[in-house]
Amino acid sequence: MAIFPWEFLTQSSWFPFVLSLLIPLFILGFLKFKQPSHRNSPPSPPKLPIIGNLHQLGTLPHRSLRSLSDKYGPLMLLKLGQVPTLVISSAEIVEEIVKNHDIAFSDRPSLTAAKVMHYGGSDFVFSPHGEYWRRARKICVVELLSQKRVQSFRFIREEEVASLINKLRHESCSGRSVNLSQLLLETSYGIASRCIIGKKAKEDGNFGELAKRFVRSFAGFSFGDLFPYLGWLDVLTGNIGRSKAVFNEMDAFLDSVIEAKTNSPENNMVDDDHGKKDIVQILLHLLQNDHDSKLTINNVKAILLDMLVAGIETSATTIEWVMAELMKNPRVMKRVQEEVRRVATDKGRVEEDDISKMEYLKCIIKETLRLHPAGPLLAPRETSARIELQGYDIMPKTRVLINAWKIQRDPKVWRNPEDFVPERFENNTIDFRGSNFEFIPFGVGRRGCPGISFGVSVVEYVIANLLYWFDWKLPDDADCESLDMTETFLISASRKWPLHVVPNAYGC
16 A cells, blocks of 8 residues: 555565566666657656656655655656656645546555455445445445434543543543553544444454554555556565455454344344444444445445544544644643633533534644644545646546645645644634645545544544643653654654653642
């Protein structure tokens, strides 16, 4: 799944062997490279034969691509290995695509990791645009992730967040710092796993560690994704074997979950509204009773896999960034805590209904999503037809990367774009649900994320409780300016270092 493997290639023990294979191909490619192209293609940075522009990309590709687009323009054609890749870095071009070419830009590339680890790419995220994808999207939007369904999981959010607050209250008595990153990940695991499979991740032994290994393997480099004629190297290097081994473990886990649900008396209860059923039960109900959905058991497992990975990783990452920005900006922290405590003071606790009155809190979450989108590069797309975009010819089977991180920091759109300023969203109708093309942390168009309500409800409720129940400081009374905000990139862009903070119970 990794798109930017330069660091992997140079550090791999297979590098000398691969290099010996690439040298003759490099020479042949150089001769082909010298032949002029007559297409009206978008601007391109200089590239090398065979590897194309891979040498220009580093470990933080969204930042490297911003530097390139600043020089070559917001519509840029790269060659990643042998794959033509269109990089889009402006809201104006995204709007043109969505309004005029959305279908042509709604396909997905056939990636090795998706084929091996997502049931042949039959999940919702990576399945090709077509009839199955439309059915899967309808199921996600109507049955699994609707506003009504999100509300039915409210009691889970309340219980898991209460558990988090109790742990923090216990730790606050000692005055020691806590690894908030780890606690947030555990809470996100608890909420997502209970909503999706009906029980906490920790009740399934090593599920948390399995999920981490799955994500790492899924994000690993594949020769075949960038050099189609070298796909056999993925077998030779053991990449396919390792991916299959992790997938088989995850598949066995999902089989055990489905078997337990199938044999449970609750699964046979008549409940047209699904009540408080978890997502596994709802999918099994559709599998057994809704023949129009045409679901297979592998489709069910693929959809569950999407939700487990996305529902856990992105929420925890976003909450961590919110807290890091608040620690670094004491003025903002003070103001939002005053708001949260004022709204909830009469009840002595935060209820989800209160959050609609916390306007500044919502501004903070928006500003965090602007600066730190969990997916700075939206999931790769692929063109399904030849189209004209901004006067340039775009060929079919062109991979497409939308740099949401760059768009959301565009100085032509955002004043002081590198600064954390939640006030920019006050009295401002701009939202992240896909209609404002300068703010697209959850994607845009047909391929936008259907789980926005699910994710945002978790982030809002966790943050409101953290701010209500505790005052916060850095360990050893460190200055807020010293907080390291370095990021790292795998599937999502998260903090490189865990966030260690000292909670002090409010009112103590």
